[in-house]
Amino acid sequence: SITLKHGAHRLGKRTDKQMQTWRNYGLGQFIHWGVYAIPGGHWEGKYYPGAAEWIRSWKEMPKEAYDNLYKQFNPEKFNARGWAKQAKEMGAKYVIITTKHHDGFCLWPSKYTDYTIAKSPYKKDIIGQLVDAYDAEGIDVYLYFSIIDWNHPGYRSSLKTEADRKEYEDFKTFTRNQLVELLERYPSTKGLWFDGSWDKAWIEQAEFADELGRELREMIPGLIIGSRFRADENGNRHFDTNGDMMGDYEQGWERKIPETIEDIHGNDWDCVMTIPENQWGYHSDWKGHVKTSNELIEMLVKSVSLDGNFVLNFGPDGEGNIRPEETKLAAEIGAWMDVNKEVVYGCGYLDWKKQDWGYYTVNRETGKKYMVVFNMPVSGALRVKVPDNTRPDKAYLLEQPESDITIEEIHRNEYFVHYKPMTPVKKPFVIVIETTESD
Numbered sequence: 001s002i003t004l005k006h007g008a009h010r011l012g013k014r015t016d017k018q019m020q021t022w023r024n025y026g027l028g029q030f031i032h033w034g035v036y037a038i039p040g041g042h043w044e045g046k047y048y049p050g051a052a053e054w055i056r057s058w059k060e061m062p063k064e065a066y067d068n069l070y071k072q073f074n075p076e077k078f079n080a081r082g083w084a085k086q087a088k089e090m091g092a093k094y095v096i097i098t099t100k101h102h103d104g105f106c107l108w109p110s111k112y113t114d115y116t117i118a119k120s121p122y123k124k125d126i127i128g129q130l131v132d133a134y135d136a137e138g139i140d141v142y143l144y145f146s147i148i149d150w151n152h153p154g155y156r157s158s159l160k161t162e163a164d165r166k167e168y169e170d171f172k173t174f175t176r177n178q179l180v181e182l183l184e185r186y187p188s189t190k191g192l193w194f195d196g197s198w199d200k201a202w203i204e205q206a207e208f209a210d211e212l213g214r215e216l217r218e219m220i221p222g223l224i225i226g227s228r229f230r231a232d233e234n235g236n237r238h239f240d241t242n243g244d245m246m247g248d249y250e251q252g253w254e255r256k257i258p259e260t261i262e263d264i265h266g267n268d269w270d271c272v273m274t275i276p277e278n279q280w281g282y283h284s285d286w287k288g289h290v291k292t293s294n295e296l297i298e299m300l301v302k303s304v305s306l307d308g309n310f311v312l313n314f315g316p317d318g319e320g321n322i323r324p325e326e327t328k329l330a331a332e333i334g335a336w337m338d339v340n341k342e343v344v345y346g347c348g349y350l351d352w353k354k355q356d357w358g359y360y361t362v363n364r365e366t367g368k369k370y371m372v373v374f375n376m377p378v379s380g381a382l383r384v385k386v387p388d389n390t391r392p393d394k395a396y397l398l399e400q401p402e403s404d405i406t407i408e409e410i411h412r413n414e415y416f417v418h419y420k421p422m423t424p425v426k427k428p429f430v431i432v433i434e435t436t437e438s439d
């Protein structure tokens, strides 16, 4: 490997307490909220086919009109405690909240720009209310921050002229000031989720970004920052020139999930997921496939089975309501988590061969092993292949510990767990499997 000044500063996973807490969350909630929720994917009767939070970039959206939407922003239905309670009931252990998306509108009263909630009819600090409400529910708060800021005069996607460079210096100072301001105002923040860091202009700021990351980490010891924040001095993002991840976990799984344990390269990672195909901010007219709770539970369990966290996105509307589709899914996921949360919290990858019926997870502390079944074979025989030194002794339904499920040895290291549900299976269910390990 080559010597880098601004590459990865740590090899391998962080082992400190804050990161262990992060690693054991399992399920998180993303909130995308801002003035884009007012148009909700439409403008003057026209339907915007893109992601609602990007509507300002739509050629049919007059920039002036968009940039004045904040003068109408007065979400009277906004109820931070209600959002936090719903997230608690869903089983989320952490929340990632958009402080400022690419449009640059700040949901906190930043003193570095007038384009903030303080200048809207609503006036009050939305981030502060959400931080307090989620803290009160015992849900850890992470702040989403977009480096891209279409509102700031010094923002550039690339630096073509000396004038660009001069302007961009002001933008860099502004960016640093806002981030310091956020951590000063909300010191209970456990981490920053950076986005909009793909511009050429930002990628050239390896030294500045590295120094800024150091400054922010000094402000809140243990602060967690993912791989999307900065590039190394050769313009490499997420993984530096030597292939080492920059940051505390890989932020590469946006609307997708790794297939195998090899895909995660031994790193911590999160998957951030939308309910429709690709809407983060509020779009009043979701088109195409809207995921069911069974699909989302499978994505959650698949993520945990591959040592990752699953973060489900909610996009509240312009009034401050969580929309009915999201409320319904939160309740369905919460009902499943009420019964099965122990296969998610504090769990991760079990090195048994993946089978078609579903996923294994194992509790990192207790070693308790779970078969989370999504696809019941018509035979009722769930195939299990175990490593050489492992013998399965007992299997029972998590929901009925007294149930005794037959384990049949097929041949060396391969078994059938025979289970025929009494009633048609409508939701994923869990079989606990107890084993004896021999040296």
Ligand SMILES: C#C[C@@H]1N[C@@H](C)[C@@H](O)[C@H]1O
Pocket (backbone or CB within 6 Å): 032, 051, 053, 054, 195, 254, 272, 280
């Ligand atoms: C592209 C892009 C952005 N990254 C997701 C997390 C959303 O914020 C989306 O607008």
